[in-house]
Amino acid sequence: MRTAVLVEPTEFELEDRPRPTPGPDDVLVAVRDVGICGSDVHYYEHGRIGDYVVEDPLVLGHESAGEVVAIGENVTGLAPGDRVALEPGVPCRRCAHCKRGDYHLCEDVRFMATPPHDGAFTEYVSWPADFAYRLPDSVSTAEGALCEPLSVGIHACRRGNVGTGDTVLVTGAGPIGLMVLEAARAAGATDVIVTDVVAEKLDFAAERGADLTVDVTETDLEAAVGEYTDGVGADVVVEASGAEPSIRSTIDAVRRGGTVVLVGLASEAEVPFDVLEVIDNEIDVHGSFRYKNTYDAAVDLLADDEVDVEGIVDFESSLEDIDDAFRRAMEPTVVKGMISLDD
Ligand SMILES: NC(=O)C1=CN([C@@H]2O[C@H](COP(=O)(O)OP(=O)(O)OC[C@H]3O[C@@H](n4cnc5c(N)ncnc54)[C@H](O)[C@@H]3O)[C@@H](O)[C@H]2O)C=CC1
Ligand SMILES: CC(=O)[C@H](N)C(=O)O
Structure with missing residues (x-):
């Protein structure tokens, strides 16, 4: 099967690899669509993200969906021909975090495209059936692939705890910020403010329904939010840029x-934070790491047309042209590239 392998930073090779055989609890999926995530681009450019270092050739891609072509002997509820979105992180299911339901915090998670685990820029993936979510006819495999960033949102x-009538400030209008915008609306937020430092990103966020956009290179954020909220401030701020x-x-x-919900990964672990403000104003500060139990909700929201994910895709490309696709994905105004495989 054709597989795009990152062999060196900025260098893919298209290899012919054996098709995997599904285990008893797995489904074999013919991959149809895979989104290019910022983390894929980072591994492509730098060969590492923090402590995760690409030491051996690695298959990138963790935003994926495709068609089931074979099932293991224990699998019920999915059959060949079903189209599925693949949740890319499979936990150990046994550790203390898994047992208390926080499976996304499992320290032994096997997460696609995070070294040393291969991802989905390939023709077939064998994956645990309970991490494969059937897509209704109305949901495309491209949308299925984008259940991943939508899940982060x-x-x-x-x-x-975004709720009905909330004003939500989303900082950063990349794919994650835009998915937070979608998820916040679906959760009942009536006002969503989006910031960025790139005018095109803000224009795009406005087209996608942001009530107010703020270019923080030109406008003081506190003043802009204060004016919009009659001096009160946003109910919830979701930080989705990672910029200090x-x-x-x-x-x-x-x-x-x-x-305040911190999603964006800062390039430095330590960011000065005014703790007296946090205490005095009784601000709840939460980290947000990937997701748990979001895929069913993501598929339902797509089926009900409550969210739009495909609109963030700037271009589609192929496994054969993956180098070009990654170079394009690095352009500052590009939001999302997809690799599509033929059926
Ligand atoms: N916590 C988690 O589970 C996850 C975290 N992430 C992180 O979330 C962040 C966002 O991801 P993507 O949207 O893919 O990244 P991205 O790099 O495509 O988007 C970030 C956006 O922030 C903007 N930006 C830069 N400086 C800014 C500033 N000072 N104020 C406002 N906006 C600014 C950029 O112009 C860009 O549009 C990244 O740090 C990524 O690593 C991504 C996925 C999961
Ligand atoms: C940080 C990322 O972008 C990636 N989606 C991950 O969850 O590792």
Whole structure:
């Protein structure tokens, strides 16, 4: 089977690899669509993200969906011909975190495209059936692949307890920020403010329904949010840029008693944070790491047309042209590239 393998930073090779055989609890999936995530691009460019280092050739891609072509002997509920979205992180199911239901915090998780685990830029993937979610006819496999970033958005909104009538500030209008925008709307937020430092990203967020966009290179965020909320501040701030100034600004833009959710990964682990403001204003600060139990919700939201994910895709490409696709994905105004495989 054709497989795009990252052999060196900035170098893919298209290899012919044996098709995997599904285990008793697995489904064999013919991959149809795989999104290019910022983390894929980072591994492509730098060969590492923090402590995760690409030491051996690695298959990238963890936003994937396809068609079931074979099932293991224990699998019920899925059959060849079903189209599925694949949740990319499979936990150990036995550790203390898994047992208390926080399977996304499992330290032995096998997460696609995180070294040393291969991802989905390939023709076939064998995957545990309970981490494969059937897509109704109305949901495309491209949308199925984008259940992954949508899941990050849903989990962040759950962490922030976003509710009906809330004003949510989303900092960063990349794919994750835009998925937070979708998830916040679906959770009942009536006002969503989006920030960025790139005008095109803000225009795009406005087209996608942001009520107010703020270019933080030109406008003071605290003042803009204050004006919009009659001096109160946002109920929930979801930080989705990872930029240090943006992380620091969350505390100034949230209302007293509000919630800050940190999603963006800062390039430095330590970011100065005004703890006295946090205490004095009783601000809840939550980390948000990937997601748990979001895929069913993501598929339902797509089936009900409650969210739009395909609209963030700028271009589609193929396994054969993956190098070009990654170079394109690095352009600052591009939001999302997809690799599509023929059926
Ligand atoms: N916690 C988690 O589970 C996950 C975290 N992430 C992280 O979330 C962040 C967002 O991911 P993507 O959307 O894929 O990244 P991205 O790099 O495509 O988007 C980030 C956006 O933030 C904007 N930005 C830069 N500086 C800013 C500032 N000072 N204020 C406001 N916006 C600013 C950029 O122009 C860009 O549009 C990244 O740090 C990524 O590593 C991504 C997935 C899961
Ligand atoms: C941080 C990422 O972008 C990636 N989706 C991951 O969950 O590892």
